Amino acid sequence: MDISLKNVEYRYQADSPFERLAISDVSIDVPSGTYLAVIGHTGSGKSTVLQHLNALLKPTKGSVVIGSREIKAGRKEKNLKGVREKVGIVFQFPEHQLFEETVEKDIMFGPMNFGVTEQEAKARARASINLVGLSEEILEKSPFDLSGGQMRRVAIAGVLAMEPEVIVLDEPTAGLDPRGRKEIMDLFYSLHKKRNLSTVLVTHSMEDAARYADEIVVMHQGKVFTKGTPDEIFSN
Ligand code: ADP
Ligand code: MG
Numbered sequence: 001m002d003i004s005l006k007n008v009e010y011r012y013q014a015d016s017p018f019e020r021l022a023i024s025d026v027s028i029d030v031p032s033g034t035y036l037a038v039i040g041h042t043g044s045g046k047s048t049v050l051q052h053l054n055a056l057l058k059p060t061k062g063s064v065v066i067g068s069r070e071i072k073a074g075r076k077e078k079n080l081k082g083v084r085e086k087v088g089i090v091f092q093f094p095e096h097q098l099f100e101e102t103v104e105k106d107i108m109f110g111p112m113n114f115g116v117t118e119q120e121a122k123a124r125a126r127a128s129i130n131l132v133g134l135s136e137e138i139l140e141k142s143p144f145d146l147s148g149g150q151m152r153r154v155a156i157a158g159v160l161a162m163e164p165e166v167i168v169l170d171e172p173t174a175g176l177d178p179r180g181r182k183e184i185m186d187l188f189y190s191l192h193k194k195r196n197l198s199t200v201l202v203t204h205s206m207e208d209a210a211r212y213a214d215e216i217v218v219m220h221q222g223k224v225f226t227k228g229t230p231d232e233i234f235s236n
Contacts, residue, residue: 001067001086001165001198003030003053009061009073010048022048023222024061030166035192035199037209040219046170046202047092049219053168053200054087055080085114088164092171094155095148103129103146104139107158114162121161128157132187149180156184160191166198167191173203185212210234 009024023045030036030053038046051057052064055071063072066083091097100106107128108121116124126136132153138146143154152172159167169188173181189212192199203209209216210230217227226233 002032002065003067003087003166003198004028004065005049005052005059005062006065007062008049008052008059008064010052010057011060014060021222023219026062026222026224028217028224028227030198030200032165032198033196035189035212035214036201037213037216038200038202038219039204039206039209039216040225044219045222046219048222050089050168050170050200050202053166054089055083056089081114085162086164087166087168088159088162089168090156090159090170090172092174094159094172095143095151098143098151098155098158101142102139103141103143103154106143106154107139107161110158110162124161124163125157128161129154131160131191132157133183149176152176152180152184156187164197166200168200170202171204172201173205173208188212206234 005026005028008026010022012020012022026049038049040046048057052059055066058071058077059073061073063070066087069083071077098106100109104125107125111121111124125139129136129139134150134153143151146154173184176184185208188199191197213230216230216233218225
């Protein structure tokens, strides 16, 4: 599934005294199967860009094309469920969003919300927990009895259980130790290859951007400062 942002502007709390221009004139293409890294300083607009990839935010100017859907500024958009189902976002510190009594229920929540049967959701929970390198015994535990690293993996399993075509990762390894970071990055890379996903990664790590990405976008003060292949970006 191809995604593209066309001259996207986004203002938080538009038309209020608290209005804040976060990004402007942002054009980014994510053709199906691409691994795109987005880098830039804090406040440069990376997370705002990401939330346009599955229509969590809608542009205040410009448009976003997600597969066959076009989301245009100033138009009411109905039924974005299909879009949200296909584009899974792993937010920063996703473990903060765990809430169910058990790990299994937490992972099942997303798929069931999108109409998957209970039996299928259970099967997906088991498959996803294996994918993120945890043992199935953990499914019966409370998410709040786990270590930070385990909670992060459970939260990621919840997104994988949706079986998205596009995975969007907002600094997925923030706060993990170096070994945990490498494991998580390798997991996403192998999924990217095996399932022919599109992957969009926000990272502070130039190394990760260079190692995994086909394409890098550098954000600066709410605009695309430059974009290109890792070779092009790092030769400058
Ligand atoms: P990054 O992810 O690169 O750190 P963000 O997309 O979070 O950048 O932020 C871009 C700009 O938008 C910043 O100036 C930030 O202060 C502002 N911003 C982000 N979220 C909100 C919000 N919920 N309300 C108002 N302003 C916001
Ligand atoms: Mg951010």
